[in-house]
Amino acid sequence: MPDESKKSDAAAAEATAKLELLKELNLPTAVLGVDLSDAKDDPKNQRAFAACFDGGVYAVDLDSGKHQLLGKHESYASGVKYLRKTGQIITTGYDGTLRWHDVSTEKPIRTIQAHRFWSWQMDVSPNEQSIASVTGQYLAGGYKYEPAPEQEPSVRVYDAQTGELRWSFSHVPPVLSVAFSPDNHFLAAANMIGEIRVWNLETGEQTAAWTTPDFTSWGIIKSHHYIGGIFALSFTPDSAELLGCGMGPMNDPMAGNGKQRWQRFAWKESPPRKTGQLGDGEAGNGLMETIQFHPSKPFFVMAGRLAQGKWNTAFFDAKSGDLLHSLDTKMRVVDSVFSQDGDQLLLAGAISQQKTKDGKYPDFGRLKLYRCRA
Secondary structure: OOOHHHHHHHHHHHHHOEEEEEEEEEEOOOEEEEEEOOOOOOOOOOEEEEEEOOOEEEEEEOOOOOEEEEEEOOOOEEEEEEEOOOOEEEEEEOOOEEEEEEOOOOEEEEEEEOOOOOOOEEEEOOOOOEEEEEOOOOOEOOOOOOEOOOOOOOEEEEEOOOOOEEEEEOOOOOEEEEEEOOOOOEEEEEEOOOEEEEEEOOOOOEEEEEEOHHHEEEOOOOOOOEEEOEEEEEEOOOOOOEEEEEEOOOOOHHHOOOEEEEEEEEOOOOOOEEEEEOOHHHOOEEEEEEEEEOOOOOEEEEEEEEEEOOOOEEEEEOOOOOEEEEEOOOOEEEEEEEOOOOOEEEEEEEOOOOOOEOOEOOOOEEEEEEEEEO
16 A cells, blocks of 8 residues: 555655746846845845856845945855855855855855865755865876865865864865755765765764766767766755766767756665666656755755756655656856745846846846745
């Protein structure tokens, strides 16, 4: 007989996993990272914080849609996190720096040079004590074009309050994604060729390492090289499993039309075991760049860029992995964040850049705020 508890959990998730568009806001340039404050945290009302293609870090009033520049990187701003305990934001960029900004005074606090190369992605621990940033340049290491060894530590962990370096971890560059576990004890990072590593943040020891070939392509058309990777990671709420998302292999990597993909792993087992993935019958083609668990409901969201298919944003049941709800947002989604109460979901990204009008480019950055409704 079917497990009635699982059926009821899936039904509850499906009932919640519906979206109602509340706001669509424009920014001058593509949004590469986003975070969200709640009105109770932010005296200036609910705001989004956007790391953008022009290097700018913007505070965006979600009611009026007005945006204000808080700071700027010397190259693309790739990530932003809001610290509720201190009212600060921390940003990373392709200039390799971490930058702290005071939201209330709108003044910079500190800048540190975390990497010599780009910061691809960053994350802040749930207790807001640590920040991790990942880097690495793809340089051919041999005739098979395998990545050359790192030229600097690919994963670095800093004290989120002082900026002091806590840990430097080795990986195979480029390392594209990073995530803290909900219990604050572990850090995971994944690279372009599907290699995933997990470290214990109390001891600094590497506790797990494995490779999945299902996110990487080897070019046999037009050019010979690797392309792809795991673009986002997320631990399950109990920290026991780890999800990654990206794009499945393809014969022509330059086409960007591999299968939409997520996979889940029981990373504490030895060796780590794959426990689920998005079924081919439910997926179209495109690059998935963000994956997030709902803060209280039994589902997660994955989103990215659509090449061919019906959706670029979808909800999945946390236990079974079944597709619950999907939509085409008509933009490339690069990052996502739920509000603390889980009632809202903010998607960030861009539409295709348009031709100039009167010597100016139209705004092509986008923020879309949805209500998660039953």
